[in-house]
Amino acid sequence: MLFNSIDFAIFLPIVFILYWFATNNNLKTQNILITIASYVFYGWWDWRFLSLIIFSTLVDYSIGISLSKQEHPTKRKLLLWTSIFVNLGFLGFFKYYNFFLDNFITAFSFLGQTIQASSLNIILPVGISFYTFQTLSYSIDVYRKKLKPTKNFIAFSAFVCFFPQLVAGPIERATHLLPQFYNKRKFEYNKAIDGLRQILWGLFKKIVIADNCAQFANHIFNNSTEMNGSTLVIGALCFTFQIYGDFSGYSDIAIGTSRLFGFDLMQNFNFPYFSRDIAEFWRRWHISLSTWFRDYLYIPLGGSRGGTWMKVRNTFIIFIVSGFWHGANWTFIIWGALNAFYFLPLLLTNNNRNNINTVAQGRYLPNFKELFSILITFGLTVFAWIFFRATNLSHAISYISGIFSSTLIKIPDIENIGKLSIICFLTMCFLSIEWMGRLNKYAIEKLHLKFPKPLRWGFYYLLIISIVYFQGEEQQFIYFQF
Incomplete structure (x- = not known):
């Protein structure tokens, strides 16, 4: 369902009226309505992919509960990596399977080897890159003990599939959006x-x-x-x-x-x-994604705290991964690497925060x-x-x-x-x-x-x-x- 479509022009007023006038401002009922409306909104494209969102919701909700009960460092890491594997596994299969397969075959052809393998006709689920990162932010923040895991499954479901930003962001952090589903909401005209x-x-x-x-x-x-x-x-x-x-x-x-x-x-x-400058551009462009990569990839890699080599390495990693996130094509990787080259002189001269x-x-x-x-x-x-x-x-x-x-x-x-x-x-x-x-x-x-x-x-x-x-x-x- 497109925001600029007649379907959405009908859908939005109906949900709005039900939300404020048929729920009697009951928080649980409002969250249930948001979840149902979000599933309808997403299922408008292809109802079959609702199973991915529901499965991802169940996995990360369960992992959050398990992390709250587990203090053993190794077991906590295992739980976190389960969340990472499931979410990135879905993303990798639907978005990158054919890319890796085609490049694998091409690489061996240079060595004179012929590999017989067929690509799959895989349909990319709309918004999968966005909601997988959103649920990952929950698991990682719970693991880091920056966020208490929720026991409210309805609120968590609404957070994962919230229809306004489900398919193209902003990629919300659990620490920011999830608590809003706990609080009673009253209609504010302004x-x-x-x-x-x-x-x-x-x-x-x-x-x-x-x-x-x-x-x-x-x-x-x-x-x-x-x-x-x-x-x-x-x-x-x-x-x-x-x-x-x-x-x-x-x-x-x-x-x-x-x-x-x-x-x-x-x-x-x-x-x-x-x-x-390019550093300022990336503080202003797609802020939810750039800050996600900063907090969950760049800083854990060491950020800019190490020597020159570490700064250069981490800069290229963050931009190339960002490029690859956008699509399974070498053009996106080059786009990311090119922005890293733009950014590098500012970083090395300490002018990236000017x-x-x-x-x-x-x-x-x-x-x-x-x-x-x-x-x-x-x-x-x-x-x-x-x-x-x-x-x-x-x-x-x-x-x-x-x-x-x-x-x-x-x-x-x-x-x-x-x-x-x-x-x-x-x-x-x-x-x-x-x-x-x-x-x-x-x-x-x-x-x-x-x-x-x-x-x-x-x-x-x-x-x-x-x-x-x-x-x-x-x-x-x-x-x-x-």
């Missing part, structure tokens, strides 16, 4: 209005910015061999704004939907394209140094996105070669230049709104607080009109494939 505002902004990002940019990005990437260098640059730029509008739009809708039901989810994007504060604080515009840093960082990010979007490595190399050719100075070959001009204008408006709201948690909240009521309502109506009038061809959310 919180619900904030949620609707956030949903509206997310839909604008997805339907107007991402879906329209996708039309040009898909056409140019799919026909890259026929395009000149300047056109290929436009394709890379279109994908850059497509993936941001698509993924941050999903996160905004998820956060807004959660507020309608009295929950707070973590911020997943913090205006990443205004970053002044830009902690938001750019241009107390000023309307950045100074020349800030603007230059933003443009350089943005350019490096756009270049890396080419690997992320390309079908395979040869496609990525061919695409980049096409950019850095003599045709780069030619006039772009765009069929519908009028529509592209409109999309560029809307994207600039979108970036201007983000810039005005960059000092707040969410751009839309800044506008709510700063402007008088008539202007605010005029802006909301303008968003709705834009969604209706400038909507692009419906596209599936990019991160559903991960």
Whole structure:
């Protein structure tokens, strides 16, 4: 069930009404309703994969209870590794089985050996990369004694399958989201209005910015061999704004939907394209995943506490694993490694924490140094996105070669230049709104607080009109494939 579908437009009000008016504010009944609604939401794609979520829920719930009763270090580690094996085992089989098999066969073919093995026609369960990491955070935090294991199976089930963020995040920590299922929730008008505002902004990002940019990005990437260098640059730029509008739009809708039901989810994007270096970019992009890898992989490996070799090793591990998490393709691994190369000079010179504060604080515009840093960082990010979007490595190399050719100075070959001009204008408006709201948690909240009521309502109506009038061809959310 897509957030930008008619199905969800019917589903959400029904669940909302039942949640607040048919449960009599009974906590247990509310949690049961959320669990059932979440299973319906997920089963809308393929009901068969509900068994994976239910099994993962049972395993991690049982392991949490067992960890609370076990003090022997070896047995506690065994329980933790059981959780890791089950969750990553599912993820590895459904997402990476064919990748490893194909590369295994290719490796032996170089040695003159032929291996007969057939790939499996495996359907990737939607959101498996997200909910497996969410349940793992519970097991690891219970093992570390940062969280008391729950004995409330209904609350835990609702935490695992919470439908707003089930299939594409944010990846919530058990320490943050699970306790919210224990507390009695009362309807708050202001919180619900904030949620609707956030949903509206997310839909604008997805339907107007991402879906329209996708039309040009898909056409140019799919026909890259026929395009000149300047056109290929436009394709890379279109994908850059497509993936941001698509993924941050999903996160905004998820956060807004959660507020309608009295929950707070973590911020997943913090205006990443205004970053002044790659380290800042990764503090602002897909925050729930980057902090997950930091806390559960990077720091346990030693982080940046050791010598130079350890710093370099851990940096490459964290970025390459992050790339591989995104998909079973060498393009994602190269994308992760490339970001590690970007990050490395900052780490080795101890400049990776230079830009902690938001750019241009107390000023309307950045100074020349800030603007230059933003443009350089943005350019490096756009270049890396080419690997992320390309079908395979040869496609990525061919695409980049096409950019850095003599045709780069030619006039772009765009069929519908009028529509592209409109999309560029809307994207600039979108970036201007983000810039005005960059000092707040969410751009839309800044506008709510700063402007008088008539202007605010005029802006909301303008968003709705834009969604209706400038909507692009419906596209599936990019991160559903991960």
